[in-house]
Amino acid sequence: MREPIERLFKNLSLAIVGKQDSIQLVLVALLSRGHVLLEDVPGVGKTLLAKSLAKSIEGKFQRVQCTPDLLxxxxxxxxxxxxxxxxxxxxxxxxxxxxxxxxxxNRATPRTQAALLEVMEEQQVTTDGVSRSVPRPFFVIATQNPIEYQGTFPLPEAQMDRFLLSLSLGYPNEADELKMLQRIQGGHTLEELTPCISLEEVQTLCQQCQQVRVELPLQQYILDLVRATRNHEELTLGVSPRGTVALQRTAQALAFLEGREFALPDDVKRLAPHVLTHRVIPAGGRRAATVINRLIDSISVP
Known part of the structure; x- marks a missing residue:
């Protein structure tokens, strides 16, 4: 299955310049049947990434601009x-x-945010007692501005736990930003992006990811990381069992993307900050990312 993966990665790289790590993380979430929370300032390519992914997999794309009056x-x-x-x-x-x-x-009210809870977890919507399944694959990319808090409603823990990964695209470096300007000047736009993989192939890739082996010592390492968050003096809320499953699933997907039939401790170490940070609540004004990184360094690797 290397060929469709390489086609997809290459296609996304045509639209998103210089963000190979972020593209790989988004693909990890897609193949793990999870969702992504992008916490970044406006104008760094979050919408472009979502549109490019939908077009690359020949899928349907919808955008919701969240506001306080959204129902x-x-x-x-x-x-x-x-x-x-x-x-x-x-x-x-x-x-x-x-x-x-x-x-x-986070600009939507808690009531509207809650409308996504069922569909993100169970891939269905229930209205007036009737449940309707959404198309497969179903992939949510949610964004929020980490700087501006006026007029926002912080996501509750239950909502944060629904996101498989959280990440930030960040500003491009000088060389990548120059390349972006050159592409725009040359007329390269999103409309020129063509589908490179079908929805059926995406579903097949998701199934193949589940066959990646995670040996018992690595599963124990995942447990050690997660359980350490539940008794940490600098955290008031630890990672849920859903986070434990998420860390194993993402490690399988990353190994699969890199062409391996087995996951490694390095896969878990790389993904742990993106899987665990948004699931914990730090104490005393500490930064969750700092606490998680120190915790990862303190746990012995098998």
Whole structure:
């Protein structure tokens, strides 16, 4: 399965300049059937990344601009009365897609944020007692600005736990930003990006990821990392069992992307900050990333 992976990675690199690590992490989440939280300032390519991914996998893309007046039905859909048929019909919302971009998710009210809980975990939407499955694959990329907090609603722990990975694209370096300007001057736009992999191939890749071996010593290492967060004096909330599963699944996906049939401790160490940091609550004004990095350094590697 190396060929479709290389095609997908190359295609995304045409749109997103100089962010190979971030692209790889997004693909890890996609193949793990998870979701991504992008915490970054405006204008660094978050929307472009989501659109490029949807176009590359020949999938449907929907974007929701989260605002305080956004309602849950604006995301999930609602039943409307049809006077011709004299019965209610379901009008599907933007979650019925393959790639959903929830832009500035922390600007939506907690009630609207909660509308994503079921669909992100169970791949279905329930309205008026009827459950409807969303298309597969279903991939959410949510963004929030870590600098601006005025008029925002912090995501609750249950919502944060739904995201498989959190990451930041960051500013490009000088050489990459120059290359970006040259591409734009040459007329290279998102519209020129062509699909390079089908949705069926994505589903096959997801199934192949599950076959990557994770040996018992590595599983114990994952447990040691996660359980250490639950008794750490600098953390008031540790990582849930969902986080334990997420760390193993992402390690399998990273090994698969790199062409290996088995996961390594280095896979877990690389992914642990992105999988664990947003799932913990630090105490006393400490930074979660700093605590997690120190914890990773303190746990012995098998």
């Amino acid at each position: 849950p039905a604006d995301i999930t859909g609602t039943n409307i009365w049809n006077p011709q048929s004299r019965e209610f019909e379901f009008l599907s919302g933007p979650v019925f897609t393959n790639v959903l971009l929830a832009d500035e998710i």
